Amino acid sequence: MIVCDMNYKHLFYFWHVAESGHLTQTAQKLHVSQSALSAQIKQLEEWFGTPLFERQGRQLVLTEAGYIARQYASRIFHEGESLIKQLKHGQTSDDVVIRIGHASTMSRNFVEAFINDLVHQQKVNYRLHSMTPDQLFNELANHQIDIALANTNVRGSDKQLWQSRLLARQPVSVIGPVGRDIERLTSEALVGQNWVLPPENMPLRSAFDMLSAEYNWQPRVLAEADDMAMLRLLARDTGALAVIPDVVVRDELTGGQLKRYLTLPNVFEHFYAITLKRPFEHPMVAQLLQRFG
């Protein structure tokens, strides 16, 4: 739990002074006395334990700490302004913003296909946040993002808070440079082949390992990567065989740079959209999910 005793009024004053660089000027604009500003900024500095301004003669110049504080303050008070606009002045924001978080390891082709649906339809302002799955759930809970795209589902524990939806089920294939002669996962066909694989903690890899075990055969692993974009690059540039969902190398397959040799039976990469169960739904999220569902 966040225990927060920072004084936002102090920060607000500091921010205004930081923006203008002048104390007297800001005091007039905010209709307070210089002394009030001076005192409270000093209190803020004491609270932080670090000076925010460097007193160069009678000028206030931001220190590095001050510059950082100014950035945060700017974001904070602009968010605050948006809140005021919306609740106090009843101005529904002219352009709808939708914040989409996605696992950084996910296929960007897939993410793009997802947003494509909404980009061409309206004047919406979308924001793509790439992060780890953990951060994904954090930011969802903190309302930093409106919807999360992930290739893992939510854990069952506190499932009532989350709402998960299966967006797509992508087949997974053995993909490699054109001109190889491979039709089955037998040791004869695969001798001397290098492999690019997802790491062992991914379901994709387990599925592949089970298959290779079935044929009593060990692949020579050239590289492992959990990032789909990285897998794509490796598949394209190393000449090795790769185990990848088709959508990741869609362009390379249609363009003929890579070839799909065989599709793993009953193995799929799943894509989920996860949202918070909300009493009042985000209109754009609702629409997006409706289109996909």
Added chain:
Amino acid sequence: MIVCDMNYKHLFYFWHVAESGHLTQTAQKLHVSQSALSAQIKQLEEWFGTPLFERQGRQLVLTEAGYIARQYASRIFHEGESLIKQLKHGQTSDDVVIRIGHASTMSRNFVEAFINDLVHQQKVNYRLHSMTPDQLFNELANHQIDIALANTNVRGSDKQLWQSRLLARQPVSVIGPVGRDIERLTSEALVGQNWVLPPENMPLRSAFDMLSAEYNWQPRVLAEADDMAMLRLLARDTGALAVIPDVVVRDELTGGQLKRYLTLPNVFEHFYAITLKRPFEHPMVAQLLQRFG
């Protein structure tokens, strides 16, 4: 200038109560009395002019306004927490966040190429914000984004604040379905052709119009679009000829779905990276620009 008299302390209390749903519980956690919380939340409601909670018996349930306020408050106080962490506790954030804004009309291939450079290199957390050019400059000034990608340069007026850098100069071509017989912009070759063009306010279009005027010939305009992604779709799906920067339809060209018929001489789409001149530079931004420069 933002004149802000919202009480962030009130908002802070409201937020905690909104998160837990209980007043007494929150009072204990924050080490204040119930009465203090109750009074200040009431003041906040009066200031907004709208109730944030609905009093159902002795329970506090968020109204829609309250739910909105809670979302904003969450973002605000998490930003605040980050600030505190960084300045008070000296914890440099474990994962670097870089916020990239880009004009929503820009080629996503280009944006992707730009971020690709940083995605594969480190555990960075990137955020792509799509918006209008005006918003781009606003958000840059407000420190909402660290760097802006645009296909128009900054105006000269207050240029000293901005730092602009030419990232790339993309050739612009006449692109269309395979199998047409076009080599020059003459009326003989182009009779009966439909066109997909950028709108008249774009430099690309002016350049094309000048060329067509030179040949004393009027194109039949099927559609206009300023969004590169939209131009791409139109080029791919309508069977018309399109005037597009090559990078936009890179995949379709290599894949053979579309063909480049001729490249407009001396016409280029420019891509700029725009940043604020900062006393203390964002490490990731510096690195990105270095790689591209």
Added chain:
DNA sequence: ACTATCATTCATAAAAACAGAACGAAATAA
């Protein structure tokens, strides 16, 4: 050196936030 400008300091006044008791309404239990 003189002056105007600007930030800081200090004493004091105004405003706010606060705790605690009293109150009332609604769940819970007997």
Added chain:
DNA sequence: TTATTTCGTTCTGTTTTTATGAATGATAGT
């Protein structure tokens, strides 16, 4: 049903914070 507990609200006086204005000190410009 009635008693009891729980929990939010209201009211009162007190404490704390914030603000003011004059005094102070320091610096840039003339």
